[in-house]
Amino acid sequence: MNTQTKMFKTKERKRIKNVPGFPEDVEYPLMESFYTIQGEGTHSGKPAYFIRLAGCDVKCWWCDVKESWDESRHPKIKTGDIVKGAKESNAEFAVITGGEPLLHNLEPLTLSLKQAGLKVHLETSGSSPLTGQLDWITLSPKRFKKPLDEIFPYVDELKVVVLKNKDLEWAEENAGKCPSSSNLLLQPEWDTPSSVPLIVDYVKKNPKWRISLQTHKFMNVP
Numbered sequence: 001m002n003t004q005t006k007m008f009k010t011k012e013r014k015r016i017k018n019v020p021g022f023p024e025d026v027e028y029p030l031m032e033s034f035y036t037i038q039g040e041g042t043h044s045g046k047p048a049y050f051i052r053l054a055g056c057d058v059k060c061w062w063c064d065v066k067e068s069w070d071e072s073r074h075p076k077i078k079t080g081d082i083v084k085g086a087k088e089s090n091a092e093f094a095v096i097t098g099g100e101p102l103l104h105n106l107e108p109l110t111l112s113l114k115q116a117g118l119k120v121h122l123e124t125s126g127s128s129p130l131t132g133q134l135d136w137i138t139l140s141p142k143r144f145k146k147p148l149d150e151i152f153p154y155v156d157e158l159k160v161v162v163l164k165n166k167d168l169e170w171a172e173e174n175a176g177k178c179p180s181s182s183n184l185l186l187q188p189e190w191d192t193p194s195s196v197p198l199i200v201d202y203v204k205k206n207p208k209w210r211i212s213l214q215t216h217k218f219m220n221v222p
């Protein structure tokens with residue numbers, strides 16, 4: 001499952017066929033896109049082209065990209081122009097993040113990125129239907145708006161932000177729905193470092209979990 005492109009939702013694919021024009025002309029609200037280092041998770045330390053789509057209906061209180069929530073505040077950019085930036089960056093893979101990127105049908109964007117020769121990673125809370133052609137799915141489930149069950153068979157990496165004990169229960173609840181091959185990661189919230197001892201103690205007692213840190217923040221890169 002990890003090495004093959006995943007294609008989702010026949011319904012969504014049919015819907016795209018009804019979109020007039022070409023996938024390159026489909027527009028997405030784009031907050032920012034940039035070439036940087038993936039700081040978190042299994043692919044931490046690798047160069048990656050980040051595409052941050054605007055719009056989020058999850059609204060975590062500790063969110064560090066609240067300016068992404070209202071998509072009307074961000075310009076709509078054609079897929080072709082987004083992909084051009086990614087292709088020119090020299091990145092081997094793009095990370096589609098948000099906001100909550102699954103608020104948008106990702107089929108045109110992911111298809112175009114793959115046609116440009118990039119692998120496509122997704123970071124999502126899983127709270128909206130899964131669309132797109134994806135090589136890697138990071139599920140970061142939020143208690144405020146739970147993931148849809150349909151995403152769990154496709155999860156490559158489960159990454160749970162932990163602030164308190166209740167989050168560890170939430171992490172286990174979600175891990176129980178993921179494939180046995182999924183990487184299981186617990187991550188402290190940057191502005192709440194008091195959770196680090198809790199996570200360290202939990203991982204020592206439950207070694208199926210690993211710790212993910214936001215290393216890009218230590219390096220002061222976006």
Ligand code: SF4
Binds near residue numbers: 061065
């Ligand atoms: S899902 Fe992500 S973008 Fe949305 S509020 Fe939570 S942390 Fe922020």
